[in-house]
Amino acid sequence: MFTSVSKTSKKNMPNPDVYPVILSGGSGTRLWPLSRKHYPKQFLKLSGDHSMIQDTALRVSDYNNPIFVCNESHRFVLAEQLREIDLLPSAILLEPCARNTAPALSLAAFEALSKNKDAILVVLASDHVITDSKAFEVAVQKGIAAAQEGAIVTFGIHPTRAETGFGYIKAEHKSELSPIQEFVEKPDKHTAESFLERGGYFWNSGIFVLRADTFLSELKTFHTSMYEIVQSAHKNAKKDLDFIRVSQEEFAKAPSDSIDYAVMEKTTKGLVLPVSIGWSDLGSFTTLWESREKDASGNVSFGDIINIDSNNSFVQSESQFVATVGVSDLVIVSTKDSLLVAHKDKVQDVKKVVNLLADEGRSEHIEHQQVHRPWGKFESINTGERYQVKRISVKPGASISKQMHHHRSEHWVVVKGTALVEIDGNEQILSENESVYIPLGATHRLTNPGKMMLEIVEVQSGGYLGEDDIVRFEDIYNR
DSSP states (O other): OOOSOOSSOOTTOSOTTEEEEEEEOOOSOTTTTTSBTTBOGGGSOSSSSSOHHHHHHHHTTTSSOOEEEEEGGGHHHHHHHHHHTTOOOSEEEEESSOOOHHHHHHHHHHHHHHHOTTOEEEEEETTOEEOOHHHHHHHHHHHHHHHHTTOEEEEEEOOSSOOSSSOEEEESSSSSOEEEEEEEOSOOHHHHHHHHHHOOEEEEEEEEEEEHHHHHHHHHHHOHHHHHHHHHHHHTOEEETTEEEOOHHHHTTSOOOOHIIIIITTOSSEEEEEEOSOEEOOOSHHHHHHHSOOOTTSOEEESSEEEESOBSOEEEESSSOEEEESOBSEEEEEOSSOEEEEEGGGGGGHHHHHHHHHHTTOSTTTOOSEEEETTEEEEEEEEETTEEEEEEEEOTTOBOOEEEOSSEEEEEEEEESOEEEEETTEEEEEOTTOEEEEOTTOOEEEEOOSSSOEEEEEEEEESOOOTTOOEEEEOTTOO
């Protein structure tokens, strides 16, 4: 799947022992409907020409290529986004289930030690923004120097407001690397204001610099069961295409715990480095609004938007024209299948919408109307009783799995490119404007034998049209 190497030469790396670790979890709840369970915010282009995870990887391009730990269901999206920036990862470890950041980092630490016994890890979330790259690099170098001496360094962000959505760290010194005195959970407004007045408290960024063996030694001391479970899960992991697949049965036994709870609040090796690096976690539409360029009325607009007598609002539309008249402090987000309207003070409650969608068995919180697959993507164009119309795009040289359906037949029309169609063992080539019928129960496969993207329109008809009505006979993607 990865056919290219990183554009960055690694021959003259200043720190050949350093491996960035990028933790790519997320459930896609806080920025719904832009983000979804199967397409969380790290894969969105929220702050520039690259997605957030692409920016994160490029930010640490002077070191060994990153080790990624990602949700199994995101693996092909991640692989495609790394291919877009010509980055060959050191490893992509697949989490079969969510177990928080401590088991995820432990997996990466075991993997790094298998490559280099002196591995130093720069641990980053995949969905944070850092705008001051020079200050970030200076901080990383300070962290590396301390990690080489056995410290576990975490970055503390100089707070700019009394934020109640972040955890805090209290440091012994206000402006230099020093021991951690206290971790504080997300405070109320009054407490956060007191932190700013007193000084010495910093936002907990979730960025760490540490030796892999130091972290694992501390984990073994303070959380022996997690250490042993993750060690076994990594030892018994299997190679699957370009991924390292961890056993769900083993990994699920690991306690779900954060790095802070599992190690940092217990270790004597923890240090906090206060930094000002232009950091944001873009954890809500309010922080997204704050991070983007505004018009004279304080509005942030993306898409076909007109604002009349409207102020301090965030308006984004994927495909349709949106007009606002006389509104203030609103978030309006329109995608192809959903519309969100919220007050900026209530954006933390967007997750309640996601919970209701899940409770009602709906799908708008799981995937976008356009769904990415390892072979390409498909988009639902229209749906009615006993029929569905999709636009399917297949990458050059790629194939869907050989499959059959119990409850639907399909009609394919080629609108761009050339298609190789196999039906019950018989193959045929279709060009633009040609079509073929796939009877119910027929074994079939679609392949793009050409050098350009293949696009077809698929018309499904039958009594059940769900994506789970697929029996796969051959699937190179091991789904």
